[in-house]
Amino acid sequence: MRKAFFILLALIVVGALAFYLLTMPVTLPASALPDHAPDIANGKIMFIAGGCAECHAAPKGACDDLDIEDETVLTGGRCLKANVGTFHVPNISPDKATGIGRWTMLDFVNAMKRGVAPGGVHLYPAFPYTSYQRMTFEDLIDLKAYLDTLPAVSSTVPAHALRFPYNIRRGLGLFKRLYVDGKTFAPDPEASDAVNRGAYLVLGPSHCGECHSPRNALGGIIQSQAFAGAKSPDGKGTTPNITPSKDGIGDWTEEDIVYLLETGSTPDFDVIGETMVPVQENMAKLSGDDRSAIAAFLKTLPPRPDAVKKSDTANGDDAAQD
Template sequence: MALNWTRVLTAGVVLAGLGGGLAYALTRPSAHPAQYWTGLGTPDLANGETLFWAGGCASCHAAKDAEGEGLKVLSGGRALPTPFGTFHVPNISPDQKAGIGAWTLAQFGDAMTRGVGVDGEHLYPSFPYGSYARLTAKDVNDLFGYLKSLPANSNVAAAHELGFPFNIRLSLGGWKLLYFTDQPRVELANASAQVKRGQYLVEGPGHCGECHTPRNVLGGFQSGMWLAGGPNPEGEGRIPDITPGSQTIGAWSADEIVAYLETGFTPDYDSVGGSMVEVQKNMTHLPKSDLEAIAAYLKAVPAR
């Protein structure tokens, strides 16, 4: 019996359409339900400022040589070179046109915790929403309120410079399917309240793993290598292992880690260097109890 090629082709088109529809359903941008961002009340600006420093907002979004109050002018514009192309950091000041002044809490929150832009598009994980996904709705509300209290700036950042296929945002849905999660990076049985607070700060707003965890060729974290160090994502040198198994920080006491974050000096009186300089400056704004919690968590994670 001869094949009915019309039926075969029709069936192929239908199957391809179904496959494409299923793929899109699995990888489309997924925001929180609208009610997730309701009823949060007046933002706690003091907590919002703590999150601002813990999250290192100024390190990327302020001008490169900003100091003092200039760190609170989040005009964007820095270039972040990566193996996938150059990303240009956006303006997140309260400017109504160039920044986030016209955004709603839901738009800000979904960008922060789901990697979904204001137009419903996937955001690139050069913005560390893979870490910020662990922020509570209250903390997002507090941070958003604090950011809106800062100076507006009209700078418009350049567009990202990405070649094919990295310039296709739709492909980010597949990346998220493989690597995006809001679950703990490590399971810590019987952890104390202090260690849990440190875990929240390190895995969430502090996004320490974004630099201190090695990545595979697709830019996802290598399994089982949390905080084990790796190549500098900006291209020069290496980022150290900060687990208890390292030959440097791993040998420090919790008190020595706290002192390093407070002062920028190691136990042998060397000083902080590289991109960690800005991170350490941010850490000085956190209460000592949070620094102690970070140290307790770093002593509790698995050694690598």
Template sequence: MTRFGLPLLASILLLSLTANVQADESSASRGEYLLKLSGCASCHTREGGQPLAGGLKMETPFGTFYTPNITPDPKTGIGNWSDDDFIRALTEGVAPDGSHYYPAFPYTSYSRMSRQDLRDLKAYLNEVPAVQVAAPDHDLKFPFNLRVLLGPWKWVNFEPDRLQTVPQKSAAWNRGRYIVQGPGHCVECHTPRNRLGGLEREQALMGNPQGPDGEVVPPIVPTKKPFSEWGREDIVFALQTGMKPDGDFLGGTMGHVIENSTGALTESDLKAIAEYLLDPREPL
């Protein structure tokens, strides 16, 4: 190699390394926003606990779930997960050891997310402080405590689905649809479920009388009151501040969603959500 070759090679390697670092930083930055868009902090941070360290208690008609640690701790979190492990968990509901996740974890919605969004989210989670704390075991009623039944449950109630753009609709409508049906997983709480916990897809967003912690979750479709009386600006303002058009405030689980998720979204994304919710759409 000539005397000019080594400096040239070093410069190329330095430029490549710098580009990779910048790409990783950009990916993690996008992932930080996706964390808010997906509402991860609302479910994976218990009151008084460390951020994203899990342990949140969730009462449901099927028993009590405890959310897992998603910090990069290698023993109790996801520190040993590869990107492929992470994507498989969020799109197929399968853990790295091959076991099935309960649908209290909304992989049924996250399966609609783009693979790049999932990689960006993982890039950000790799950088959050690791916390070593294991979540308690779920306390579920029979037969829901039999994890072996989750395979057949998926066969009946779950089909991985990546959303395709609807060309007849605007870019904002398609973005809103992606958020509501994908990372925002609004359908998981605002849609009623059958006796086995599967979504009643023909009644998407029509409300859920047995929501998280026994809450009655209202419909968010333009044909049902009081949502039918809301305008686009009402939806955006409510998702930003929690205040409804009548001056009352959204509380309960939705209060946490606004605090940890929608209150931090861009106005363009909030307007996209509103455009989608106010426009007739197909079943899930």
């Protein structure tokens, strides 16, 4: 019995040590940052493409209200309800006490590319750094410079309310071992400049795949079904298939996609609704060239059947996501 106890104790110690080492935050050194003069105008474009305000600007009413008062007042406070609990979106205004005013450029880049906040704290991937990691260092520097020009507002946000074991933040280190490498988007030498620009926007700042792709039990995107639609994170309805298949946008032309991004209207004279509305409104603020680039890239995706079955409920949840 004594021998068995010590063997068990040794296994526990080894397991704890392995967990500690495997979940250690991985960050970039200061030497990784390029010598780049911030371009605030481009930072604003990245802010719009990334939909930062839709999550981080204060909602008009309740925390799950989609409407916002001012997209430049990034006090946080919105609730993101998921099957693992509720995420409370943080303040990212330049306030030094409750926002990110004390963050250095390296702190910001590590949050975006590695999902690590100052102090070595793992960030939850409800903040889509799994896509933001593909952004260039230059665009991230520009984005931080733009954020620093916005109003600094004091606003303390509640802690996330997640169920076990998702409330063990350290465990995110294991998730990152599988889904976070910090690599910047690499253009396809065989693709056109427009397609590469669209791919960069879709896969990076605009993080389209985060909502339009199904996930596995670990929360990672199932790449073989990427962009083929998914269950909504809050469990209400689905997000549509946006691959060029018969189940998706196979019948749409690039011009149809551009028109949707600009106006919110579909080729069959329907309109988008609910959570897609602010996304489309951001797309409308991008240049015509960027909208065309996004359309060109989407048409190059592998055609895939719907990854999830459409709900038969009559409450309109599915239509609201289209």
